[in-house]
């Protein structure tokens with residue numbers, strides 16, 4: 001049986017009611033590039049005529065020919081940026097997907113991961129569904145197409161009510177955009193306004209780029225229909241305890257975004273401050289691993305009063321690097337990305353802040369690099385707890401076997417990395433940093449406790465111990 005466990009971390013953007021909908025979507029996707037750089041696509045509707053363009057690569061590569069955007073005419077559009085771990089290079093999996101059903105068009109873009117995808121897919125295939133892709137996103141389309149409900153919006157509502165897991169989704173019909181968020185609210189999805197048009201995006205940084213204003217989040221469990229009649233909300237899914245992904249705050253979202261009701265920058269800074277309180281150390285300077293750890297590093301520096309320095313320079317022009325595995329130039333992959341500022345590091349006791357350690361490969365190579373640049377002491381501080389379990393809700397994480405903290409104690413990792421000390425933020429500390437009383441977070445990658453049951457077939461591959 002074909003296994004459709006695809007782990008997508010993605011960005012979605014949609015706009016209703018603007019004559020240059022596709023162009024604005026292009027800019028929106030540009031600012032969501034960090035959520036996925038493997039492929040991108042935009043679909044638009046021009047009075048019922050549907051136009052689609054998608055391809056492998058980053059947004060400017062996929063839309064490098066300016067005439068492409070012009071061809072995507074219409075006042076409504078949705079777009080998607082994708083990064084996946086499984087089925088990665090497959091053209092068929094590029095979103096948005098576009099189908100025709102009952103003589104009407106339907107397009108979809110999805111950020112997240114279904115946990116009951118195998119069960120749903122098997123059920124649909126047993127009834128005769130023929131799948132075109134290996135992505136769990138396609139399941140929504142089959143559920144909508146095979147629903148016995150009368151109206152299209154009812155069919156959409158019933159399809160999402162059958163799905164389990166993480167989904168922040170945008171659908172485009174000839175004359176509407178529909179935004180859907182799972183009842184746990186795993187992934188962010190925000191509603192904004194640009195003049196008279198409505199915008200929906202994974203993160204608010206996509207509003208800023210076009211000058212749109214944040215209105216509110218799409219609610220967990222909400223199906224939000226945007227059409228010429230305005231906004232219409234439906235809540236067809238069973239309500240559930242919120243489980244917003246804490247890793248969005250730690251690493252994934254941009255610091256200039258507001259997600260789940262709070263600015264990422266503020267939360268990250270608080271994490272850094274708390275880290276300094278939980279694990280103080282005597283040192284001359286504190287440096288962060290750019291870019292994702294920059295804000296937490298500032299927090300650490302403010303709290304500890306250890307001066308913040310730029311000790312590592314990141315090359316922002318690194319796309320995919322093609323490195324011959326046979327070559328003798330050791331650590332070239334990390335050297336392409338980072339270079340230490342020797343004048344800053346030499347003969348100093350250094351605190352290095354990173355947001356997370358996954359496999360431990362980046363940290364190990366960077367420590368070596370920092371030592372070679374003359375550091376006297378290297379103290380690693382991580383603004384999240386040890387990652388011990390894979391994610392089933394849309395963050396690209398390796399199997400348990402590959403997660404260093406699932407297989408080694410902190411002391412062993414400390415030795416393995418070759419640092420003078422290694423300390424992680426506590427789980428309790430991390431969970432206390434949010435000022436949002438009404439939101440519960442999913443911290444399963446740190447605790448191993450999943451907010452919803454993971455079917456054993458999904459779990460088998462990714463939770464197995466060595």
Ligand code: AMP
Pocket residue numbers: 251289292293354355356357358359360361362363395396397
């Ligand atoms: P690793 O080298 O596997 O330990 O990866 C840790 C580094 O990758 C840290 O510097 C993080 O900022 C970054 N990181 C954390 N989570 C992810 C992820 N899901 N995908 C890509 N990079 C990540």
